[in-house]
Amino acid sequence: MEIFYFIDIIGIISFALSGFLISHKYDLDMLGISLMAFVTALGGGIIRDTIAGNIPYAFVDSTLPIIVLITLFVAVGLKLHKKQNIERKELFVLSDSIGLISFSISGALVALHVDMNFFGVIILAFITAVGGGIIRDVLINHVPLVLTKDFYGTVSIIVAILMYLLHSFEVLNIFTISGVFFIGLVLRILARRYGWTLPRLS
DSSP states (O other), X not given: OHHHHHHHHHHHHHHHHHHXXXXXXXXXXXXXXXXXXXXXXXXXXHHHHHHTTSOOGGGTOTHHHHHHHHHHHHHHHTXXXXXXXXXXXXHHHHHHHHHHHHHHHHHHHHHHHTTOOHHHHHHHHHHHHHHHXXXXXXXXXXXXXXXXXXXXXXXXXXXXXXXXXXXXXXXXSHHHHHHHHHHHHHHHHHHXXXXXXXXXXX
């Protein structure tokens, strides 16, 4: 599963950068920006582990907060906050999508490991993937983006359902998980490219 740990790191970097960019838009100071980067990158995993009855992995593995710190230093050094629409660049969107799918899978795996039911698997996968972003948006007094735009949270739920089904049929392994990752990534990219959204009440 080392490949998924590496993929998780890509997600952490992307989410930390997202927290950095969005908090800068709201004119937060460096403490606020740092807090938002940490919350966005690690918040979902902390909530996941707490619900599952484990010590949050971010509090055990020092690598994760160090990665967030390095991301912040690099972002400030390269003055990414001054670059226009960087969050819409293809590389950023790809890394963000990788993080979304990877975190959804890790959340589902933790839920399955502690024998959660179908609902629990979906919730834990969803919280792991978007929980940090929701906390960030609430702290800056903004309606969480995952609830208002894109196909973002829906992809996380689809990934969780696939993971639960694979587990139910006892075919959950590195190959099938890789297949889920690929399906989720393609779905997210297509949704982004074609502007897929869920219907709204009229």
